[in-house]
Amino acid sequence: MKIEFAPRSIPLERRLQTASVLQWVFSFLGLAQCCIAIFAGLLFTRFWLISALYAAWWAFDWETPSKGGRRIQCIRNWPGWRYMRDYFPVKLVKTADLDPGKNYIFGFHPHGVLVAGAFLNFCTEATGFSKIFPGLTPHMMLLNLWFRVPFFRDYVMSGGLVPSDKESASSVLRKPEGGNVLVIAVGGAQEALDARPGAFTLLLANRKGFVRLAIQHGAPLVPVFSFGENEVFDQVENPKGSWLRWTQERLQKIMGISLPLFHARGIFQYSIGLIPYRRPIHTVVGKPIQVQKKHNPSNEEVDKLHQTYIEELCKLFEEHKLKYGVPEDKHLSFI
Numbered sequence: 188m189k190i191e192f193a194p195r196s197i198p199l200e201r202r203l204q205t206a207s208v209l210q211w212v213f214s215f216l217g218l219a220q221c222c223i224a225i226f227a228g229l230l231f232t233r234f235w236l237i238s239a240l241y242a243a244w245w246a247f248d249w250e251t252p253s254k255g256g257r258r259i260q261c262i263r264n265w266p267g268w269r270y271m272r273d274y275f276p277v278k279l280v281k282t283a284d285l286d287p288g289k290n291y292i293f294g295f296h297p298h299g300v301l302v303a304g305a306f307l308n309f310c311t312e313a314t315g316f317s318k319i320f321p322g323l324t325p326h327m328m329l330l331n332l333w334f335r336v337p338f339f340r341d342y343v344m345s346g347g348l349v350p351s352d353k354e355s356a357s358s359v360l361r362k363p364e365g366g367n368v369l370v371i372a373v374g375g376a377q378e379a380l381d382a383r384p385g386a387f388t389l390l391l392a393n394r395k396g397f398v399r400l401a402i403q404h405g406a407p408l409v410p411v412f413s414f415g416e417n418e419v420f421d422q423v424e425n426p427k428g429s430w431l432r433w434t435q436e437r438l439q440k441i442m443g444i445s446l447p448l449f450h451a452r453g454i455f456q457y458s459i460g461l462i463p464y465r466r467p468i469h470t471v472v473g474k475p476i477q478v479q480k481k482h483n484p485s486n487e488e489v490d491k492l493h494q495t496y497i498e499e500l501c502k503l504f505e506e507h508k509l510k511y512g513v514p515e516d517k518h519l520s521f522i
Contacts, residue, residue, distance in 0.1 A: 268313035287322025299416035310346035405480025414511035419463035
């Protein structure tokens, strides 16, 4: 394979953009492991007291993630996120005003490999969420596993992330003053195994837990489609029935996280690496679907709202796809 190297005369702005994306990829792929190693390693040095004190704090602070987390605005406003935004670039698009007196559930699609659009739009202020949706505070759900990693848990909470369990979701949605948004990447880790350029198949047909949650709390459902989310990484072919796909699905069931074998470009060359491609991502937030609150909804009520949600998501996709480079003959499909 011929390697295409990056030119030497690249503007500083673009170098900073690449550096910001590099640290983000590292935070997903290696930061948690480093945090575990540091925490354990310090116990065997003269600095053992640092880990001991953190362990005491950790025990005291154990329930904070499930009670809405602990966001830190200076982290969300870090200038580096704006460089990362401009790398792709990423843009947040509003199609309807949302009442800050209500709590909402945003269904985010597709998951993509590393949910780049969701992270920048809802875990940082790089795309101006607070200005576009004044009075609303986003809380994106993340696998519970990451909130059990020392130090790393504090990092992810700083962006407004909360564990992906019912207790955490309810904590966000039952706040009577409203103004909270629970962001759920509905396809989850399993959908990441099908994330590749040109893919428009969503893992949604049997994902109804978020719909039941919306009814129980009377929270309007808002479909969100992120055009370009699947375009920023290639993935090793893993068709259903292949040994690779079987292994990935087994690991996903055991560990709770998927392990897509993705690749894109490198830091100093454009041919191979783990840095995403510079391809635009447009995250379009649809119109809210009003929900009648009911503590114990029937399966029929859940199915009916689920079907309405799918129809509104398809409508959102069809209305905007040509604008963002999706061929006219491409449509969403669901599994």
